[in-house]
Amino acid sequence: TSNCWGYGEDDGPFFWHKGYPIAQGNRQSPINIVTSETVYDSSLSPLIVSYEHCTSISISNNGCSVAVEYADTEQGPVIEGGPLSDAYRLKQFHFHWGHKDYHGSEHTVDGKTYASELHLVHWNTSKYQTFREAAAASDGLAVLGVFLEAGEEHQGLLKITDALNMVKFKGRTADLKEFNPKCLLPKNLKYWTYPGSLTTPPLHESVIWIVFEEPIEVAKKQMEKFRMLLFSQEEEDEKFMENNFRPPQPLKGRQVCASYN
Ligand SMILES: NS(=O)(=O)c1ccc(NC(=S)OCCc2ccsc2)cc1
Ligand SMILES: [Zn+2]
Numbered sequence: 601t602s603n604c605w606g607y608g609e610d611d612g613p614f615f616w617h618k619g620y621p622i623a624q625g626n627r628q629s630p631i632n633i634v635t636s637e638t639v640y641d642s643s644l645s646p647l648i649v650s651y652e653h654c655t656s657i658s659i660s661n662n663g664c665s666v667a668v669e670y671a672d673t674e675q676g677p678v679i680e681g682g683p684l685s686d687a688y689r690l691k692q693f694h695f696h697w698g699h700k701d702y703h704g705s706e707h708t709v710d711g712k713t714y715a716s717e718l719h720l721v722h723w724n725t726s727k728y729q730t731f732r733e734a735a736a737a738s739d740g741l742a743v744l745g746v747f748l749e750a751g752e753e754h755q756g757l758l759k760i761t762d763a764l765n766m767v768k769f770k771g772r773t774a775d776l777k778e779f780n781p782k783c784l785l786p787k788n789l790k791y792w793t794y795p796g797s798l799t800t801p802p803l804h805e806s807v808i809w810i811v812f813e814e815p816i817e818v819a820k821k822q823m824e825k826f827r828m829l830l831f832s833q834e835e836e837d838e839k840f841m842e843n844n845f846r847p848p849q850p851l852k853g854r855q856v857c858a859s860y861n
Contacts, residue, residue: 646682
C-alpha cells in the first residue's frame with residue numbers, strides 16, 4: 601500500500617493527525633511508562649504464550665518496518681490469560697529502531713529509551729472473523745512489546761538479522777519458514793499492561809498493550825543490519841530505514857497495571 605505517511609520531517613508522526621484525526625484520541629500509543637505510577641493488579645493472571653505450532657510464512661519490508669507474517673490457521677500461535685479475556689492469535693511481528701543504539705523504542709520507561717522495540721501483533725479470534733475486523737474493535741488486538749538493548753549477540757534473532765539483506769528494498773518479501781518467536785521473549789515475563797492503539801496509521805484504538813519490563817540483548821552488529829534496510833524501493837533515492845518509531849503520546853488518565861508487585 602503506498603502510504604502517504606512516514607517518519608520523515610514532512611510526513612512524520614507530527615503530521616499523522618491530518619489524515620488520521622484519531623492520532624489525537626484518548627488511548628493513543630506508545631506511552632512513557634512511569635513505574636512509580638503503575639498499579640500492581642493481583643487479578644492479572646500469568647500470561648499464557650502458546651507458540652508451539654508456529655508456521656511463519658515470510659519476512660517482508662513493508663516500507664515502514666520489517667515484518668514476519670504467520671499463517672492464519674486455527675491451530676496457530678496464540679496468547680491468552682494476563683489482561684486478556686479471549687485467545688489472541690499471532691498475525692505478525694515487526695520492529696522499530698533508531699539511527700543509533702541510544703534510541704529507537706516506542707514505549708519508554710521513566711523516560712529511558714531502548715535501541716529497538718519488537719511488537720508481536722495478535723488478534724481476537726474468539727470474537728472476530730478477520731484481523732481487519734478485529735483491528736477496528738476496542739478489544740480486537742493484543743500486542744506484546746519487547747525492548748531490545750545493545751549487548752550480547754542474540755542467537756534466536758540471527759535467523760532474522762541474516763535474512764534482512766533479502767528484503768533491503770520496500771515491497772520485497774522472502775520465505776522465512778518455521779520461525780518460532782518464543783526465543784525473542786525475555787526470560788522474565790513480568791509486564792505492564794494498558795489500553796492503547798496501533799502506533800502507526802490507521803492508529804486504531806484497538807490494542808491491549810502488554811509490555812515486558814526485561815529487555816533482550818542483541819549485538820550492535822545485529823542492530824546495524826536493521827539500519828541497512830531501506831524505506832525506498834529499488835530505483836528510488838536510497839533512504840535508510842531508521843527512526844521508524846512514534847514518540848510517547850499523552851496518557852489521558854489511563855492506568856498502567858503491573859503484573860507483579
Ligand atoms: N506498531 S503496532 O504494533 O502498533 C502495529 C501493528 C499492526 C499494524 N497494522 C497492520 S498489521 O495492518 C495490516 C493491515 C491492516 C488491516 C486492518 S488495519 C491495517 C500497525 C501498527
Ligand atoms: Zn509496532
